[in-house]
């Protein structure tokens with residue numbers, strides 16, 4: 001099979017191809033290209049960063065109509081003039097040599113560049129053919145937390161209501177599904193309650209499985225602005241950068257966090273820290289919870305977690321005496337085998353101590369991708385648009401009514417989750433897959449299994465800004481997409497703030513925004529009429545606003561894109577008549593979204609991990625973010641000379657010096673790390689940031705997920721990337 005690069009490099013050097021549709025943009029010169037006519041040639045444009053969920057605002061500067069550089073926005077309430085290395089380098093990937101400039105079709109093993117008309121013919125004919133032979137549900141899509149909310153909504157409506165697909169999920173399943181499930185069950189809606197100002201107003205901050213310092217560096221800067229000399233408790237097996245800057249590092253054994261949290265709840269009850277009035281008025285299930293955690297004595301918790309009883313009591317005491325305690329969690333919790341209950345154990349502690357709905361408090365999930373929160377509300381994958389429910393007939397009727405479509409087009413059942421779609425390929429239930437802006441062949445847990453499964457697919461479409469990702473290289477049809485900076489729309493950040501992204505550059509060649517690609521496909525499929533009012537991202541924003549009416553996320557009071565730019569983004573909810581404010585948190589009135597307006601205490605006994613260590617695989621492998629200069633599978637950050645200088649080029653493994661000494665492994669020696677599923681070669685970094693018996697490998701390297709074990713939280717179906725058994729040996733024998 002000839003690599004796509006063989007075709008793309010000559011095209012990049014000399015594209016002069018014809019246009020095939022009115023919707024196709026004029027191909028500009030390569031490089032950043034000229035910005036849209038409506039922007040002044042020397043304008044400065046404010047746009048939310050396209051990497052992480054912090055949602056920093058960047059000022060992109062144009063000269064003679066070209067984006068030349070960027071600076072940070074001191075007036076934006078999120079980053080107040082700061083940006084991390086990824087943000088400063090946000091324009092660099094746009095000019096990378098492996099940008100897709102034209103669709104590519106693979107035929108009998110050969111890949112050919114084609115125009116959009118030909119690409120659309122292939123897309124429609126092949127997808128229809130699979131649906132005709134195997135049923136409409138045999139085609140699924142995998143989407144992303146990286147495209148604009150308006151594009152997510154377009155894809156979700158097109159695929160499910162227009163093309164008859166039932167199954168579609170996003171890469172947000174890999175990072176945020178746990179938080180969604182935990183909030184929905186506990187609060188009655190997927191509703192992270194906080195605002196970033198809470199980082200600065202707490203007197204105690206508790207981070208669980210969160211290396212904020214590296215993964216969300218600007219949020220960490222907000223912590224450093226806290227003037228209350230706060231206690232910072234970090235619950236993490238690794239001595240991460242955040243743990244090094246804590247006042248109390250709770251270095252528990254991996255995946256014993258649920259036991260620890262139940263033990264802390266028990267100690268808090270014993271210490272009299274329960275705020276009974278709040279618990280009685282605003283929650284249900286506390287008494288059963290108290291009875292349950294009574295069995296989690298300090299002795300039992302100490303034995304399971306490996307922590308000293310004195311430290312357990314100290315941490316509980318800090319929480320008990322804190323006036324404004326905030327709890328923050330991210331992937332260390334979400335990517336676990338009992339993740340939902342662990343997140344809810346955090347929520348339970350916040351509820352029982354009444355640390356919610358007040359400044360500096362909250363049970364707060366920090367999101368991963370720039371628009372994971374948009375995906376949670378509007379991807380139309382496992383939840384119906386606008387936080388609605390496919391299983392609820394009233395919700396289906398409402399959404400169909402707003403969209404002006406036949407209610408019968410709205411599925412009455414939920415989609416399979418990501419792992420179930422992958423399993424569906426294995427079983428033959430899923431025969432064709434459309435992947436948008438995600439790199440499954442790199443990021444999916446136990447990646448070798450996905451690569452093998454590709455052979456079972458009759459048709460694979462990949463829509464991405466790069467033709468060179470591990471996943472795009474496998475495609476039968478590649479659709480070149482515009483990147484962040486080359487299109488308009490909105491993102492929603494971790495604190496529920498809806499912010500604008502702006503086009504400051506033209507996509508290369510005949511690459512198109514995902515929005516335009518979806519429009520072309522809708523027309524080619526024959527369901528373009530369904531989208532006759534979806535003429536621009538802002539028009540779709542209006543549709544989304546109507547769908548949000550009556551929901552906890554109601555943002556129909558936003559006057560439009562202009563207001564988002566004027567006000568520095570707006571946090572939902574903002575129903576009509578509500579006063580726009582720079583910082584908004586939820587549950588200030590002690591009312592939640594369940595019908596009885598009460599939050600629920602939810603809990604169950606910890607369950608064993610799927611793959612324990614043994615004599616052959618004696619080390620626990622932890623994975624996570626390596627540096628703040630790396631983003632996920634590095635398709636973008638890997639393009640920057642500046643960022644590449646800030647992290648090791650080759651895959652590395654952190655291991656404890658005493659473990660290394662036993663295996664005669666010296667600093668920087670090459671080692672082989674092996675699991676039951678695969679092996680990789682890495683450089684040994686000897687460091688006590690990991691405890692004995694544990695090793696750490698960053699997730700960004702292409703081989704990392706050859707090792708991981710495909711286990712999933714039973715409620716959120718989120719993969720458990722944080723624990724599997726491996727062995728280590730010297731590469732030179």
Ligand code: SF4
Pocket residue numbers: 049050051052053054055056079082083084085086087088216217218219
């Ligand atoms: Fe962008 Fe996140 Fe860095 Fe802010 S912290 S500049 S949003 S990557």
